[in-house]
Amino acid sequence: MSYEPSPNQSLGPLSIGNVVNVGLRIYRDHFKLYYRLAFIGYLWLLVPIYGWAKFSAMFGLISRLAFKEIIERPETVNEARRHVNPRMWSFFRAGILVSLITFLVSLITLGAAILVVFIISFVIGILIGVLGLIFGNSITLLDNLNTLPENSIAMTIIGLLVVIILMIVFFFGLSWFISRLLIYEIPLAIEENSIGARAAIGRSWKLTQGFILRIQGIVVVGFLIS
Template identity: 25%
Template sequence: MARSSNSTQTLSPGNIVSASLRLYGANWRNYLSVALTAILWGALPFISLLVIIALTAATPFAGILFLPWIALLFYCIAQAGMQSAVISRLAYGEFIEKPESVATARQAVKPKLWKFLSMALLLFLIYIGINILTTLLQLIPIVGLFASIAASLWFQARLFMPEVFLGVEETTDALTAIKRTWQLSKDSVLPIILTILVATLVSIPFFLVAFVPMIVGAIPLVGQSFANLSPDEATAVIQPFLIALAISMLLFFVVSIFTVPFWQIIKSLVYVDLRSRREGLGLELSDRNPNA
C-alpha cells in the first residue's frame, strides 16, 4: 500500500477485501494479539454473569453481585471497543505509510476509553430505533421483507466505521465520530454495502464451521420427549449436546479472534478510501508487501 498526494483512486469492494487480506497476512501477529485482548474483554461480562448466576442458585445473597457486574459490563464494552479501534489505527498507519507499534497505537487511543463506551451506548440506542423501523417495514405486504433488508443494509453502510474515526482522529468525540461516518459514507452507500457482503462471504464459512458441533449435538434431541425420562436419563440424553455446545462456543471464540482484525482492517481502508475521495487524502494500491 502506498500513499500518493495526487491519487484519488476509487477502490472496488474486491480491491478493499483483497488489500485488507494482504495487510492482515503481513502483520497478523500484531493484529491477533490485540484481537485476543478485545475478545477477552468482550467475553468477560458473559463469563462473570454465568458465575454470578451459579452463585445465586447456591445462595440468594450472591444477587448483590449484579450491581458491580453492570459496572464491569460498561468497562468491558469500553475496553473491547478501544482494542478494536487500536487494530484500525494500526491498519490506517500502514495504509498511509506511517506505521505505529501496538504500544504506540494503544497509548494514542487509551485516553478515549470512555468515549468508546459513549459511542457504544449511542449506537445501541440508534440500532434500537433501526430495529423498530425494520420491524414496521416487514408489516408491509409483499415488499416488506425486502424493504426491511434494504433498510438494514443501508444503515449498516452509513454507520459502518465510527470506531475508526474515534481511534484515528485526535479531536473526535463519540457523537462526532458517528456524525463523521454518516457524512462521509453519504455518497458511497452501495460500494460499502457490496464491501460488507463480500467480506461476509469470506467470514461466514469459518463461523459455520464453529456451529457444526452444536448442530450435530442437537440432532439426537430432535423429536426427543423428556416427559417419561428420569432425571439421570434426561441428563444422559442432554449431556452430549451441552458438550457440543461448549465446543461450538470455544470455536466461535477462536474464529472471532481471527475475524475481528479482518473487519477492522476493512473499516480502516474504507475510511482511507472515502477520505481520499471526499477530503483529498491520496491513496494508491500496489501489489507489493505493505511493509516493503
C-alpha cells in the same frame, strides 16, 4: 483530519476488489498481532462496563494500526495505544449510541412494514367489497374466491409475494442505515484532534454518503472470504 498521506499513496475511493485485496494483505502481514489484540479484546468482554469499553478501544486500536499501514506510516502498538486509550470511553459511548439508534430504527422499520401490510389488506378488503357491490353480495364473492382452488392458490401467492417484498425492503433499508454508521470507530481512532461519540457518528454518516453499495459489497465479500 490532520494526517498527511505519503506522496505515492492515493486515499481516494477504492473499488471493492482493491479494498478487499488491501485488507487481505494487511491481515496476512499482521495476522498474529491483530489476532492477539482481537483475542484480548474479546476477553475484556467478560468484565462488565470497563471491560466492554476496553473491548471497543481494542478494535479502535486495530483500526488505527491498519490505517497507518495503508498510508505507509506504520505505528507500533504502544504508539497507537497512547492515542486510542484516552478515547476509550468515547468508543464505548459511541458503541452504545449506535446500538440504540439501530434498535430504534429496526423497530420503526418493522412497524412501518407491518403498517404497510395492514394497509394493503385494508385496500384488498375494500376492493373485494366494491366488487361485491358490483357483481353481487360480497360474502358470496368471498365464498367463491375461497372455494375455487385456483383463486385460493393465487391469493396465497400474492400474500407471499407481498411478505417477501416487505422483507426485502426491510432488510435493505436496515442494512443501508447500518452501513451509514458502520465506520464510527475509525474517526475516533485515526483523527489527531479529539472528538466525542456523537461527532464520530456524525463523521461516519458523512464519510459513507454515496458509498453505501460499495460498503455493502465489501462487507458481503469479506464475509464470504472469512
